[in-house]
Every structure is written in C-alpha cells, then in structure tokens.
Amino acid sequence: MTTSTPGWGILGTGGIAAAMTRDLQLDGHTVAAVGSRSSESAVRFAAANAIQRSHGSYEDLVADPDVDIAYIATPHPQHAPNALLALAAGKHVLVEKPFTMNRREAQQVADAAEAGGLVALEAMWTRWLPHIERLQEIISDGTLGELRSVVAHHAQRVSPDPEGRMLNRSLGGGALLDLGIYPVSFAWDVLGAPSEVLALSTPTATGVDRQTSILLGYESGAQAALTTELDAAGDNSAIVVGTDARVELDATFFAPTSFRVVDSKGHVIETYESRIDGRGMQYQARAIERLIAAGGGEDARLPLSQSVAIMGTLDTIRERIGLEYE
Structure with a gap:
C-alpha cells in the first residue's frame, strides 16, 4: 500500500457509491479518488462527496498510485470486467453484490486475485453488521x-x-x-x-x-x-x-x-x-482492510470461495x- 492506511478508489458514481463513500469517510477511511466513464460525472461526484481527485475513466482510476482498493459500484454486468481491470492494475477489490453475473465470472475474479496476490471481497455488507x-x-x-x-x-x-x-x-x-x-x-x-x-x-x-x-x-x-x-x-x-x-x-x-x-x-x-453510526457499510470496509493488513486470505464471515458458490x-x-x- 502506498500509505499507512489504504486509499480507496470509488469505481462508479451511482447511489450505492455515494452511500459507501459517506460511510467510509464517517469511519475514518481514506477515499483517494473517484472514477467514472465521463469526466463530468466524476467531477460532480467528487465535489458532492469531498473527494480531492476525480478520473474520467476507470482505467485512470485504477492507475492512480494513491488507490489501493477499488470499490466496484457499477451495474451487475460490469462487476467482473471492472474487478478484473482493477486486479490487473494491482488493486484489491471490494465488489458490489451480486459479485458477478454468474459463477464462471466469479471464478475468473477469484483466480485473478489469487494470481496477483490480491484481496477480492464481495460487498455483501450484511455479513459484518x-x-x-x-x-x-x-x-x-x-x-x-x-x-x-x-x-x-x-x-x-x-x-x-x-x-x-x-x-x-x-x-x-x-x-x-x-x-x-x-x-x-x-x-x-x-x-x-x-x-x-x-x-x-x-x-x-x-x-x-x-x-x-x-x-x-x-x-x-x-x-x-x-x-x-x-x-x-x-x-x-x-x-x-x-x-x-x-x-x-x-x-x-x-x-x-x-x-x-x-x-x-x-x-x-x-x-x-x-x-451504529451511518448506514453500516463501513464494516465491510474494515473487513477488507483487515485482510490486506494480514497479507491476504479469506474472511471467515464471507470467504471468497463462498461468494463464488x-x-x-x-x-x-x-x-x-x-x-x-x-
């Protein structure tokens, strides 16, 4: 990681991305940047959510050296492609549910995370409440x-x-x-x-x-x-x-x-x-940060293998x- 605490990159600018950003900031996590398919959307989201840096493409977001974890908050069919993009750039991923569109895609993400020595976790926030x-x-x-x-x-x-x-x-x-x-x-x-x-x-x-x-x-x-x-x-x-x-x-x-x-x-x-404070999405953020600090592995509350299953x-x-x- 580039800093003592991991930097979060918000990939997507919809309602769930805004909710997650609020809970991250409320809980003291570092939100380094946001990325969207358009610069205008990214700039608006950054301004509305007090994020210092915005990117007009997902590629630029995952290339940002201050981003350690990419939170994937795009529509379902983009979960796997976006997660694979971030993993290929060396970023850990927290992927909104459903984890992917099907088991085949889920296994692809799991395999890519394992190959890169990275953490992938499904954002089924309920598990950690x-x-x-x-x-x-x-x-x-x-x-x-x-x-x-x-x-x-x-x-x-x-x-x-x-x-x-x-x-x-x-x-x-x-x-x-x-x-x-x-x-x-x-x-x-x-x-x-x-x-x-x-x-x-x-x-x-x-x-x-x-x-x-x-x-x-x-x-x-x-x-x-x-x-x-x-x-x-x-x-x-x-x-x-x-x-x-x-x-x-x-x-x-x-x-x-x-x-x-x-x-x-x-x-x-x-x-x-x-x-609790906030919506409760901060607990899943804590979970993935613990995994990263521990050097990887699966979380007992929601193993990646279970998300695939x-x-x-x-x-x-x-x-x-x-x-x-x-």
Whole structure:
C-alpha cells in the first residue's frame, strides 16, 4: 500500500457509491479518488462527496498510485470486467453484490486475485453488521437447538421504467440478482450450502423476473423459504427457527435492525437493538482492510470461495425459472 492506511478508489458514481463513500469517510477511511466513464460525472461526484481527485475513466482510476482498493459500484454486468481491470492494475477489490453475473465470472475474479496476490471481497455488507454477528453467536452457542428453517423476504416497489436498471435484461435486471441475493446469501450464512434448489417465478414484460420464490433443501433436513419481488413492497423481515428457539429479525433484516430470541414456549429471552453510526457499510470496509493488513486470505464471515458458490446457487435458480440475460 502506498500509505499507512489504504486509499480507496470509488469505481462508479451511482447511489450505492455515494452511500459507501459517506460511510467510509464517517469511519475514518481514506477515499483517494473517484472514477467514472465521463469526466463530468466524476467531477460532480467528487465535489458532492469531498473527494480531492476525480478520473474520467476507470482505467485512470485504477492507475492512480494513491488507490489501493477499488470499490466496484457499477451495474451487475460490469462487476467482473471492472474487478478484473482493477486486479490487473494491482488493486484489491471490494465488489458490489451480486459479485458477478454468474459463477464462471466469479471464478475468473477469484483466480485473478489469487494470481496477483490480491484481496477480492464481495460487498455483501450484511455479513459484518453487528446484529448478524450476534445472530451467529446465538446459533453457535446452541441457543436455538438444531436449525430447522430460514424464512426471508426482500420485496421493493421499484421504478416501472422498462429501460431502467431493474427491468433491463441487458443490465442484469430482475428481482433475483438485485434483491433476491440478500435472502439467498442469508440462507447460505445460516445453513450453509444447499443440496437442493427449487424455484418458481413470474416474469415482467421485459423478460426478467418480477417475483421469484425459492426453496433450498439441506442434507441436515433443514429448509429455507425465500421470496423476492420488485413491484410490491414487503416488510423484508426474516426468521431463523430451531428446535429450542427462534430468532425474529425485524425489517429490514439485511440492514441494521432489531431482533428477538423467542424460546419454544413463546417467551422472549433476548432482545437486540442495532445502534451504529451511518448506514453500516463501513464494516465491510474494515473487513477488507483487515485482510490486506494480514497479507491476504479469506474472511471467515464471507470467504471468497463462498461468494463464488453463491453465484452457482443463483445460476441454478435462473436455470429453474428460465431466466437468461443478453
């Protein structure tokens, strides 16, 4: 790294890039530069977010000597090409979810990171949030008993513009990759790799999935029931059920939130309330910086190998529902 603390380069200038930048700065990280496909967009973003340097191309951003980590915040189909561009320039990468468009691309990114001795991490920010850390402690200490099921829902009412990102097949649109990634990743986090994948979906007029329901089966006998939709707002809660107790996560389960641990007789035995600064995206930044400081490896909360495998699960779901991208 060029300085005692790594310099961040923001690759992309959309809403998620702005949210990440705010949390990075709030948490004391160094945001060195921003890059966009146009100088005008980069200059506007830099001015709005107090970033000293802007670049009118992604190539220039990853060539910046003060950038050590590239945060990839472009539309889904560009995640793999942009991550590979940054890795080829010797930069570590934090890649927005979904990590890539499919498992093949994810493996390419993982291979490039390994070949370059660099760190690649999926920006599934939920994994490092304090309430999820506490949930994992509760599961590990046996409070829930044997895990039986996960139920998770992510539904939003998005723009109906057929050319917009969410409905556009060429941009990887649809509920599954943008919204459904959260419950799928959550089920992986709690129950691990599924042994069976079933899915049912309803398409939009543009050919992406409007609403998808997913059932994951596990060798243990546990099951996960997951739903996602893009034209109706849900409560976006989740529940983890065990033989001795359950955890009820309030809306929005994948963002900082509260939960209750309820025993088999219906008694609340623990209540958790999230109290954090910012949106909570700084925790994933801390995770990748720890990995870099340690000289690489995989993060225990979200190993890169698991991000690749999760893309494989999403591939299987797409096969089940007949969702293909241009």
